[in-house]
Amino acid sequence: MEMKIMYGALIFVGGWFYFYICLRQLIFNFTVAYPLISRFGKAKDGELFGARGAFRMNTISVVIWLVICVGLGFLVVHFAALYLIICFFVGALLGLILYIKKLGPRTKSNFEAFCRTYCRFVPDDDLRQAMNQCDFPKMRAALRALECDLKFEFVN
Numbered sequence: 001m002e003m004k005i006m007y008g009a010l011i012f013v014g015g016w017f018y019f020y021i022c023l024r025q026l027i028f029n030f031t032v033a034y035p036l037i038s039r040f041g042k043a044k045d046g047e048l049f050g051a052r053g054a055f056r057m058n059t060i061s062v063v064i065w066l067v068i069c070v071g072l073g074f075l076v077v078h079f080a081a082l083y084l085i086i087c088f089f090v091g092a093l094l095g096l097i098l099y100i101k102k103l104g105p106r107t108k109s110n111f112e113a114f115c116r117t118y119c120r121f122v123p124d125d126d127l128r129q130a131m132n133q134c135d136f137p138k139m140r141a142a143l144r145a146l147e148c149d150l151k152f153e154f155v156n
Contacts, residue, residue, distance in 0.1 A: 008084060011076075011088045025061075032103075032111075033117075034058060036105050036118075048150075106155045111152065111154065116132060116134060
């Protein structure tokens, strides 16, 4: 009985890691990357941001993380006992509940992650450098110099 509790606790932590590493990245791609790519892509008639390449890169990331998430979920469901499956998905659900407010494009950390990842698709050197460094005053100045009206508001 003690070993079952220990295995349950271990796979519970594994479920939390499953959410934190795999599902969170997949959620980031859908809730942060796609909306911000379309927002940057529409700015200044598409001259500000190479949305086509960014969309392709994000789609590849979504496919890869989807395969990883489904594969790991299948392994757990296929090979684990019922109580371990329940512990695994309860751990993943707890991870989702703990991080629900930190998901989405309006958090500063997610916007910084987007800027650092997708700055390579910006043709303007000043804006690209500001996005890579996540320097918001420089980003605003570069956007003003390009006569672009993108505004960013953060929740936290």
